[in-house]
Amino acid sequence: MQRVPLIRRSLALATVVAAVILTSYGGALAADSVVRGYDHLINKAYLPPDFHQRTFDEVWRVWPEPMRGLAEQASPEERRRMAFERYGLTLRPDDDSGKPLQYVVDGDGNWTMNCFACHGGQVLGKAYPGRPNSDFDLETMTEEIRRTKIRQGATLTRMDLGQLVLPLGTTRGTSNAVMFGVGLMASRDARLNLVPPSVLPRMVHHDMEPPPWWHFRKRSHLYIDGFAEKGHRALMQFMLVPENGPKVFREGENDYRDVYQYLESICPPKYPFAIDRDLSQEGREVFQRQCAECHGTYGDRETYPELTVPIDEIGTDRVRYDALLPEHRRGYAGSWFADFGGRRVVIEPEGYVAPPLDGIWASAPYFHNGSVPTLWHVLHASQRPRVWIRQGDPDAYDTQRVGLSVRELAEIPAGTFDRVLRRQYFDTARRGKSAAGHAYPEQLTESEKEAVMEYLKTL
Numbered sequence: 001m002q003r004v005p006l007i008r009r010s011l012a013l014a015t016v017v018a019a020v021i022l023t024s025y026g027g028a029l030a031a032d033s034v035v036r037g038y039d040h041l042i043n044k045a046y047l048p049p050d051f052h053q054r055t056f057d058e059v060w061r062v063w064p065e066p067m068r069g070l071a072e073q074a075s076p077e078e079r080r081r082m083a084f085e086r087y088g089l090t091l092r093p094d095d096d097s098g099k100p101l102q103y104v105v106d107g108d109g110n111w112t113m114n115c116f117a118c119h120g121g122q123v124l125g126k127a128y129p130g131r132p133n134s135d136f137d138l139e140t141m142t143e144e145i146r147r148t149k150i151r152q153g154a155t156l157t158r159m160d161l162g163q164l165v166l167p168l169g170t171t172r173g174t175s176n177a178v179m180f181g182v183g184l185m186a187s188r189d190a191r192l193n194l195v196p197p198s199v200l201p202r203m204v205h206h207d208m209e210p211p212p213w214w215h216f217r218k219r220s221h222l223y224i225d226g227f228a229e230k231g232h233r234a235l236m237q238f239m240l241v242p243e244n245g246p247k248v249f250r251e252g253e254n255d256y257r258d259v260y261q262y263l264e265s266i267c268p269p270k271y272p273f274a275i276d277r278d279l280s281q282e283g284r285e286v287f288q289r290q291c292a293e294c295h296g297t298y299g300d301r302e303t304y305p306e307l308t309v310p311i312d313e314i315g316t317d318r319v320r321y322d323a324l325l326p327e328h329r330r331g332y333a334g335s336w337f338a339d340f341g342g343r344r345v346v347i348e349p350e351g352y353v354a355p356p357l358d359g360i361w362a363s364a365p366y367f368h369n370g371s372v373p374t375l376w377h378v379l380h381a382s383q384r385p386r387v388w389i390r391q392g393d394p395d396a397y398d399t400q401r402v403g404l405s406v407r408e409l410a411e412i413p414a415g416t417f418d419r420v421l422r423r424q425y426f427d428t429a430r431r432g433k434s435a436a437g438h439a440y441p442e443q444l445t446e447s448e449k450e451a452v453m454e455y456l457k458t459l
């Protein structure tokens with residue numbers, strides 16, 4: 001392929017040797033740890049509870065009509081199914097407990113959010129731990145849980161109140177998670193003691209779609225800008241609520257060593273439909289030529305260059321890039337999470353890291369902000385929709401364009417006042433939601449694009 005200017009081979013981890021070592025992490029040695037890691041995440045609450053079963057069971061009473069009427073006539077099981085669908089929750093795979101993947105539910109009926117709220121979701125009706133939860137609507141769920149608690153006279157907790165000062169996520173399936181972290185770190189010292197914030201942190205609210213966890217084993221540094229070297233402590237930032245003091249972090253470390261092993265072990269699901277082998281073989285050649293330099297190679301000889309592409313060159317939405325300031329990264333670098341400087345932290349990254357494309361068929365929508373609904377749209381930059389909304393059942397999948405089944409619009413229909421419905425429209429005109437950039441596929445002919453799309457299904 002043409003040399004792309006300015007690319008910095010920042011983190012040249014990816015050699016065949018490294019891939020073999022990384023793969024062996026998931027092997028027999030760590031098997032117990034892997035099992036424990038998953039078990040911790042679904043069964044152990046690392047935060048104080050969010051709400052009680054009683055509140056969840058009654059949440060339908062605050063729904064708008066006609067849903068409320070339908071729920072009223074439904075059986076409790078059916079109502080629960082409706083609530084799961086409304087908020088983007090799924091059952092746990094291979095588990096008949098009836099509990100959601102996304103929350104820990106203890107013996108007393110307390111529900112506590114876990115990592116899978118954002119990092120576990122369904123594709124084609126099957127839930128996969130580690131698949132970004134593109135259905136999760138934290139904002140709506142929090143609003144309706146709070147109203148239900150108020151009706152019940154139950155105590156309001158962290159999320160119910162936090163939402164009043166911090167947007168949680170303005171589009172379904174995405175969240176303002178990076179800013180939660182910035183806000184919560186502002187009142188901690190390096191050892192994670194709670195301190196009054198010296199200055200109020202500059203907050204640039206924006207939503208992101210989480211990356212799939214099956215990338216974890218290939219990456220040496222985390223996040224779209226690759227700023228933080230990975231380690232088990234990095235995974236514990238999620239626990240940064242004021243109720244958790246430094247001791248809770250230290251005591252949780254062993255659990256998160258298991259969680260780390262579990263993350264290393266995750267593999268993507270296989271594309272479940274027929275693949276045209278000849279066409280995908282053609283696509284592989286195009287991919288090697290035009291894409292592999294950034295996205296690596298797959299199959300027997302796995303490589304992953306973990307390349308940072310300068311922000312102006314990649315051209316995808318830059319709000320996330322600008323929102324995390326050097327001072328935020330420096331604060332992180334000197335803290336317990338990064339072993340007080342012992343872990344590599346990139347204070348001024350140049351741009352975004354090209355992610356691995358393993359299991360790419362299963363992780364729509366695409367780009368770090370979740371702005372592009374299908375692989376076809378990734379490959380046809382000029383035809384990306386300005387506004388899109390999911391259509392069909394929640395598990396509907398577009399096998400033609402490979403990704404979410406969506407309706408495309410020029411704008412959100414006038415008169416859409418319902419906030420919950422508005423959140424279902426992805427509006428690329430809004431700040432942080434641009435679907436522009438990544439023009440590399442434009443160098444391909446139409447038939448090369450078709451072949452590459454077939455090849456992407458095999459990853």
Ligand code: HEC
Binds near residue numbers: 212216
């Ligand atoms: C509220 C949603 C949310 C929750 C809950 C959440 N995450 Fe994330 N996570 C994100 C988002 C969004 C990103 C992308 C951030 C970025 O790239 O800047 C992310 C990124 C990550 C990454 C980096 C992956 C990569 O390839 O770069 C890891 C690892 C991760 N999260 C682990 C966890 C763990 C472990 C938990 C629970 C202890 C957790 N997350 C809870 C939203 C969430």
Ligand code: HEC
Binds near residue numbers: 004291353355
């Ligand atoms: C110069 C490096 C570079 C080249 C060449 C390149 N990409 Fe990318 N690609 C990136 C970066 C960086 C991102 C992340 C952009 C973002 O999320 O904002 C990305 C994202 C993607 C995504 C979305 C990934 C996800 O999980 O959301 C797909 C699919 C993709 N690229 C496919 C391709 C294909 C196919 C080609 C070849 C035709 C290609 N790329 C060429 C750098 C590159």
